[in-house]
Amino acid sequence: MSNQRVGVIGGGQLAGMMATATEKLAIDLLIQTPHKDDPAVAIAHEVILAPIDDANATQQLAEKCDVITFENEFINLEALKKLESQGVCFRPKLSALSPLLDKYQQRSYLKSINIPVPKFTTLEALSLTDFNFPLVIKARRHGYDGQGTFIIKNSEELNHLLEKVNNIPLMVEDYIPFERELALMVARNVKGEIVTYPVVETYQKEQVCHWVIAPANISETVQKEARQIAEHLVTQLDVVGIFGIEFFLTSDEQLLVNEIAPRTHNSGHYTLDACDISQFEMQLKAVTDHPLGSTQLNCLGAVMVNLLGYENSHYDYQEKRQKIANLPHTYVHWYEKTESRVGRKLGHVTRLIKDHKIAPETIAKEIESIWYRNQ
Incomplete structure (x- = not known):
């Protein structure tokens, strides 16, 4: 009986650490990742060297796999939806990822299903009569490990940030003095x-x-x-x-x-x-x-x-x-x-x-x- 073949979009350490379970579960991992020295390349059964948002490469991956999953969320969602409509099996389904990839849309979705979140808005809709400093401002896409997150203490810092961000879509939220x-x-x-x-x-x-x-x-x-x-x-x-x-x-x-x-x-x-x-x-x-x-x-x-x-x-x-x-x-x-x-x-x-x-x-x-x- 042949192994199940699981495709992974992304080849960093998260994909690399999946290798600890592949033999136990009789799974072959196939990886789509841009660089031959990415951490998961050494453990993969097969590698497609391509950017993770390259849908043509994902099509090639799909032809070799039973199911495709994700190491990260920096994907080309619209292009992948075309593949899903053609029968490619993504897990999670793209409909599960769609409301989460943009941080403002994620917050809006969580609020809509009654999950408690800090008060938030878009930068365009920000009113300083509704929010007090300090503020947290986040890039709506592609921020991780603190990248794209700014703690803003006053109007001067806010104006300085706005001069630097070059129309990047941003979300604003309450600063939570958490325990x-x-x-x-x-x-x-x-x-x-x-x-x-x-x-x-x-x-x-x-x-x-x-x-x-x-x-x-x-x-x-x-x-x-x-x-x-x-x-x-x-x-x-x-x-x-x-x-x-x-x-x-x-x-x-x-x-x-x-x-x-x-x-x-x-x-x-x-x-x-x-x-x-x-x-x-x-x-x-x-x-x-x-x-x-x-x-x-x-x-x-x-x-x-x-x-x-x-x-x-x-x-x-x-x-x-x-x-x-x-x-x-x-x-x-x-x-x-x-x-x-x-x-x-x-x-x-x-x-x-x-x-x-x-x-x-x-x-x-x-x-x-x-x-x-x-x-």
Whole structure:
């Protein structure tokens, strides 16, 4: 019996980490990605070297695959809709992605299905009588890892930003003085089976995730509400796949959805080591219609730390990686990127928590102290 053939649009580290489950699930991964040194190329059964928004390349991918899924959402939606109308099987369906790719449209959709979100508007409709500084302004498309997100403290900063953005479509939202930031991975398969992973706490600096603590130290009420929001969203959208949901938690325990990632997500990387079924295996299970299985932790908890570039170089940081790997119950995942740039995700580290003697924040800071030492 031949393996199922799954096409992936995108060849970065998220696609690369799917390889951990392909043999177990009898899946061949075929990748569409622009560069021969992209992280997923080394693990792919077959590669089509082409930009991820090249629909002609996606047509070639479809001819070789049973189903196509996504590593990221920077796609040519209109062109892919033509392929879908011709019978190409995308999971999630394009109708599930369509309301999410533009951040303003995403917020509007979430509000329409009664999911709580911060107050928002378009830049064109902004009235400073309705919003107070500070404001958050986001590029409506293609922003990630803090790119395209601006915290604006006063009118002078707003005017300065408007001079720089060159008619890029922007969304404006309330700045939420949150107690903490949370995230949750949720998966759904063709039969409508839904599973959620533990709610985690994310620690951000300048809108970039530096570390994740699983599980989050929050009330059962907040956990339950987060799960209900996630299940409601994927049911309304008829999702087949896995989504990441980012939340703000306010001081009065109100949950607000910040953003939706319609794919595997950085906040779920801990699942590779801390859960029996990782988020990457879960995505493949969902899109190939396997039973989803357990999302439980296999330990008391985990801390995931991103290894972010802090210089421009071509260097593999082997010595630092080894020092981190020598810590107890610690796993280093290196993305084999050939170039380091400031803020670029080069890898991540998971430390399993076997007892509660050391605070998770202390663990994260110890890993960062090794990584950023002598930078």
